[in-house]
Amino acid sequence: MTTVILRTAARYLLPLMLLFSVFLVLRGHHEPGGGFVGGLVASSSVILYALASGVRDAAHLLRTDPRMLIGAGLLLALASGLLSFFGGQPFMTGQWVSLVLPGMGEIHVGTPLVFDVGVYLVVLGTVLTIILSLLEQ
Amino acid sequence: MNFLLLLPILIPLSAAAVSLLAWRRGPVQRRLGLLGTSALFVAGAALLLHVRSHGIQAVQIGSWPAPYGITLVADLFAAIMVLVAGFMGLLIAVYSCGSIDARREQFGYYPLLHILLAGVCGAFLTGDLFNLYVWFEVMLIASFVLLSLGGERAQLEGAIKYVTLNLISSALFLTAVAIVYGATGTLNLADLHAKIQGLPRGIALLPAMLFLVAFGIKAAIFPLFFWLPASYHTPPVAVSALFAALLTKVGVYALVRMFTLLFAEDAWTFNLLLAISALTMVTGVLGAIAQNEVRRLLSFHIISQIGYMVMGLALFGLASDGPAAVLALAATIFYIVHNIVAKTNLFLVSGIAARLRGTYELPNLGGLYSDRPGLAFLFLISALSLAGLPPLSGFFAKLSLIQAGLRLQQYEIVAVALAVSLLTLLSMTKIWTGAFWKPAPGGNGAGDSAISPGRYGLLLAPVIVLAAAAVILGLGAGPFFDLSVRAAEQLHDPTEYLRAVLGDLK
Numbered sequence: 340m341t342t343v344i345l346r347t348a349a350r351y352l353l354p355l356m357l358l359f360s361v362f363l364v365l366r367g368h369h370e371p372g373g374g375f376v377g378g379l380v381a382s383s384s385v386i387l388y389a390l391a392s393g394v395r396d397a398a399h400l401l402r403t404d405p406r407m408l409i410g411a412g413l414l415l416a417l418a419s420g421l422l423s424f425f426g427g428q429p430f431m432t433g434q435w436v437s438l439v440l441p442g443m444g445e446i447h448v449g450t451p452l453v454f455d456v457g458v459y460l461v462v463l464g465t466v467l468t469i470i471l472s473l474l475e476q
Numbered sequence: 477m478n479f480l481l482l483l484p485i486l487i488p489l490s491a492a493a494v495s496l497l498a499w500r501r502g503p504v505q506r507r508l509g510l511l512g513t514s515a516l517f518v519a520g521a522a523l524l525l526h527v528r529s530h531g532i533q534a535v536q537i538g539s540w541p542a543p544y545g546i547t548l549v550a551d552l553f554a555a556i557m558v559l560v561a562g563f564m565g566l567l568i569a570v571y572s573c574g575s576i577d578a579r580r581e582q583f584g585y586y587p588l589l590h591i592l593l594a595g596v597c598g599a600f601l602t603g604d605l606f607n608l609y610v611w612f613e614v615m616l617i618a619s620f621v622l623l624s625l626g627g628e629r630a631q632l633e634g635a636i637k638y639v640t641l642n643l644i645s646s647a648l649f650l651t652a653v654a655i656v657y658g659a660t661g662t663l664n665l666a667d668l669h670a671k672i673q674g675l676p677r678g679i680a681l682l683p684a685m686l687f688l689v690a691f692g693i694k695a696a697i698f699p700l701f702f703w704l705p706a707s708y709h710t711p712p713v714a715v716s717a718l719f720a721a722l723l724t725k726v727g728v729y730a731l732v733r734m735f736t737l738l739f740a741e742d743a744w745t746f747n748l749l750l751a752i753s754a755l756t757m758v759t760g761v762l763g764a765i766a767q768n769e770v771r772r773l774l775s776f777h778i779i780s781q782i783g784y785m786v787m788g789l790a791l792f793g794l795a796s797d798g799p800a801a802v803l804a805l806a807a808t809i810f811y812i813v814h815n816i817v818a819k820t821n822l823f824l825v826s827g828i829a830a831r832l833r834g835t836y837e838l839p840n841l842g843g844l845y846s847d848r849p850g851l852a853f854l855f856l857i858s859a860l861s862l863a864g865l866p867p868l869s870g871f872f873a874k875l876s877l878i879q880a881g882l883r884l885q886q887y888e889i890v891a892v893a894l895a896v897s898l899l900t901l902l903s904m905t906k907i908w909t910g911a912f913w914k915p916a917p918g919g920n921g922a923g924d925s926a927i928s929p930g931r932y933g934l935l936l937a938p939v940i941v942l943a944a945a946a947v948i949l950g951l952g953a954g955p956f957f958d959l960s961v962r963a964a965e966q967l968h969d970p971t972e973y974l975r976a977v978l979g980d981l982k
Contacts, residue, residue, distance in 0.1 A: 410495075
């Protein structure tokens with residue numbers, strides 16, 4: 340599998356796919372996208388890299404055990420739901436703030452986005468745990 | 477107090493997440509296992525006390541109002557089940573600390589245990605049909621991994637049967653959910669209560685039967701039980717005990733919820749359930765008598781006992797007057813709790829016996845009575861409780877079921893229940909003579925007689941607690957049964973449930 344063409348292509352595709360996965364997460368609140376597909380795209384970028392350069396390099400690229408990502412994502416998603424308790428509202432009630440950024444106008448940031456990032460990490464961690472351990476065999 | 481309602485789901489999920497972060501550290505995971513399950517137990521107790529004094533509690537997740545969003549509801553039945561799940565989780569976590577090997581620990585035993593508990597508690601608390609499906613899947617996926625964790629040959633064989641049958645069941649469940657949604661346009665259980673009754677009988681019967689088969693597979697009723705004895709004896713005994721305690725009971729819980737809240741009107745369905753319960757009792761116990769491997773024998777007993785629980789549900793539906801219906805359902809609830817306590821303990825004892833002797837086969841076991849009389853005594857309490865001897869918990873569970881049967885003049889099912897009790901006693905005697913009474917057969921030194929006292933204590937502590945629980949549930953049956961009656965009243969007359977979920981919409 341490790342040909343020069345694939346290795347070179349994977350190196351260019353990796354950042355593009357990661358960028359696209361972030362785009363999908365941000366887009367997900369109102370349009371098709373979200374944490375789940377974003378996580379899948381991100382994990383496929385890492386898998387492509389693993390196919391081209393080997394599992395060890397891909398694991399090195401991650402810097403952490405993919406299982407850590409599952410735990411961190413799960414905690415992040417739970418924390419996003421818990422924020423609403425401070426306002427005395429039921430679990431997972433969306434909390435929003437408006438930010439005015441110079442040059443970008445006003446944007447809304449809320450806990451559903453944090454939840455989506457949590458989902459993104461869980462999906463990324465789960466898929467990579469499965470695929471990387473299969474590739475190691 | 478809506479926080480209390482969420483704790484049984486949030487605690488195990490956070491415990492799972494934190495143990496995932498401590499992936500390679502066994503001692504940390506063990507401590508988190510104990511901590512998380514203790515917290516769950518305490519949260520379950522607090523929830524039950526709160527529901528008992530303040531009535532049914534409901535939370536609309538994300539503030540989306542009732543028929544549209546997901547609702548969590550805790551009535552007494554759900555709260556009792558959550559408390560029992562936390563109790564079992566704690567005891568199994570203690571037992572696991574003494575019995576689960578380092579390899580399984582490394583591959584995520586404890587995070588999976590927490591996720592399984594989160595799925596179980598979620599299924600008990602949800603008030604939404606699709607959400608129930610999701611919790612079932614959470615629970616099942618965790619159980620798939622727990623069952624096959626370790627990758628022994630027998631385990632994988634059992635896991636394939638278990639996974640296949642449960643996937644079929646999930647597909648049927650999902651089909652039924654889709655039909656219900658197509659016919660009524662809602663998935664909120666409280667909202668469905670009125671809308672299902674407005675449907676033509678043929679259309680309402682279709683999802684009812686699909687639910688019966690889907691939950692029937694999970695609860696292991698006749699003739700859908702064959703996956704259970706094929707798989708439950710393969711994983712480590714802590715896992716078998718956890719599955720025996722909780723998984724089939726979630727199926728029974730879902731059956732009770734469906735057939736009291738949604739499909740409570742059709743006598744035909746309940747006659748079918750009554751016939752199924754009789755067949756489940758009989759086939760289960762006959763299968764058990766034929767076995768020589770302790771865990772297989774106990775697995776068949778799970779099936780037989782499920783029959784008693786379904787019997788109470790069937791009698792509830794066939795009762796013409798309120799008190800008889802409540803008595804039947806209260807008997808089912810009490811029976812579920814009693815059975816979880818007794819059956820889990822038998823599995824745990826069988827694990828200790830196998831640890832001491834190195835086998836689960838009755839012909840090769842023996843001599844445990846002279847070696848460990850205390851263990852033999854603890855086994856006897858749970859075994860006699862399962863068979864239904866006074867003054868243990870099983871006696872009152874069976875007595876109330878039989879009273880309900882007599883009051884409804886269903887003499888056939890009463891006769892079957894009594895006969896099966898006798899056969900249960902017979903098969904318990906088989907374990908007793910095989911493993912405890914007869915002298916140890918010579919020439920097997922595979923066991924671990926020199927088990928360290930500390931480790932033995934970890935294994936024995938849950939067994940002592942469960943045996944004590946069986947005695948307490950029996951000697952102090954009054955207050956527990958009163959609580960079951962109140963839970964059954966809430967199920968029998970769902971007005972309070974509907975008001976808690978839908979508010980003033982009704």
